[in-house]
Amino acid sequence: RQAAYAELRDVEPFTRCGTRIQVMMNAGLRDDITNLNLVGADGIGLFRTEFQFLVSATLPQRERQLRLYRDVLDAAGKRPVIFRTVDIGGDKAVPYLRSEQSESDENPAMGWRALRLALERDGLMKVQARALIEAAAGRSLNVMFPMVSEPWEFDAAKAVFEQQLAYLKKQKKDLPESIQYGAMLEVPALAEVLDLLIPRVSFLSIGTNDLTQFLFAADRANPKLAERYDWLSPAILRFLKRISQAAVGQPVDLGICGEMGGRKLEALALLGLGYRRLSITPVSVGPIKELVRQVDLAEITKAMNDWLASPPADLRAEMKRWVEERG
Numbered sequence: 001r002q003a004a005y006a007e008l009r010d011v012e013p014f015t016r017c018g019t020r021i022q023v024m025m026n027a028g029l030r031d032d033i034t035n036l037n038l039v040g041a042d043g044i045g046l047f048r049t050e051f052q053f054l055v056s057a058t059l060p061q062r063e064r065q066l067r068l069y070r071d072v073l074d075a076a077g078k079r080p081v082i083f084r085t086v087d088i089g090g091d092k093a094v095p096y097l098r099s100e101q102s103e104s105d106e107n108p109a110m111g112w113r114a115l116r117l118a119l120e121r122d123g124l125m126k127v128q129a130r131a132l133i134e135a136a137a138g139r140s141l142n143v144m145f146p147m148v149s150e151p152w153e154f155d156a157a158k159a160v161f162e163q164q165l166a167y168l169k170k171q172k173k174d175l176p177e178s179i180q181y182g183a184m185l186e187v188p189a190l191a192e193v194l195d196l197l198i199p200r201v202s203f204l205s206i207g208t209n210d211l212t213q214f215l216f217a218a219d220r221a222n223p224k225l226a227e228r229y230d231w232l233s234p235a236i237l238r239f240l241k242r243i244s245q246a247a248v249g250q251p252v253d254l255g256i257c258g259e260m261g262g263r264k265l266e267a268l269a270l271l272g273l274g275y276r277r278l279s280i281t282p283v284s285v286g287p288i289k290e291l292v293r294q295v296d297l298a299e300i301t302k303a304m305n306d307w308l309a310s311p312p313a314d315l316r317a318e319m320k321r322w323v324e325e326r327g
């Protein structure tokens with residue numbers, strides 16, 4: 001496997017028609033840092049900071065958070081890293097918050113998790129904000145908030161960071177060169193208020209794992225449902241197309257960071273829907289870069305428009321046929 005990584009590491013993901021696609025990777029543990037160079041990703045499009053919390057028996061203190069974030073930024077060098085603030089709660093229960101979580105959560109995925117928890121427990125968020133800001137001293141910092149459901153939640157989360165920034169400035173600490181704030185789009189309701197959200201954010205990243213579970217009302221962790229709803233279904237693809245269209249010509253950097261983008265047909269579909277930035281699991285980076293090099297964007301865009309205008313009975317089978325015809 002390592003050999004296969006190395007072979008594709010230096011492949012530049014330009015489409016056949018000459019468009020550079022950003023192929024970034026998802027990460028969360030210190031060990032992932034080595035993957036970044038191994039697979040030759042354009043950066044880390046999703047750094048799941050909760051992993052450090054999930055593997056700790058007690059709440060990770062600021063110093064420990066700071067060390068991890070600094071190491072990640074050092075390893076990435078000039079390549080961008082998007083740090084997602086903690087997405088704990090739900091299926092990612094942590095022992096030191098458990099009693100509080102289980103009291104009221106019968107539906108943990110839709111419960112008191114991620115930003116909902118972090119805004120209430122803002123001590124947690126303040127510590128993380130301090131750690132991230134200090135780790136990024138002299139560099140650019142990208143912060144992304146998970147499970148944003150309404151624009152005010154984004155504002156509130158950003159305010160926590162701005163408050164810490166002001167405090168550190170007063171302390172005459174070295175600050176980041178710039179901070180860009182973005183939101184995960186994984187709660188369908190947020191897609192209905194993009195006109196309100198887009199002016200607030202620098203970037204948006206669609207989390208197709210949660211988005212799919214909420215669109216289909218199907219628990220992503222239930223093995224009985226794992227094969228039931230296809231990412232290549234007209235419902236999902238039309239939804240994603242509406243979002244990409246809403247972002248056209250807007251000053252927002254739009255990407256995908258769910259597992260969907262790491263699969264070949266799905267990645268092809270996303271390119272056809274207008275997406276140009278994918279953040280995916282490290283093993284998929286090489287294969288997806290290779291795929292990108294075979295794609296003609298005008299051709300797949302037209303095919304996707306036709307399929308979505310009048311969907312074939314089995315869109316996956318149709319796409320497979322389409323790809324095979326083109327060798």
Ligand code: PEP
Nearest residue numbers: 186207208209210257258
């Ligand atoms: C997602 O929901 O698609 C996502 C990328 O985040 P996570 O899988 O960590 O919930």
Ligand code: MG
Nearest residue numbers: 186207209210
């Ligand atoms: Mg998610």
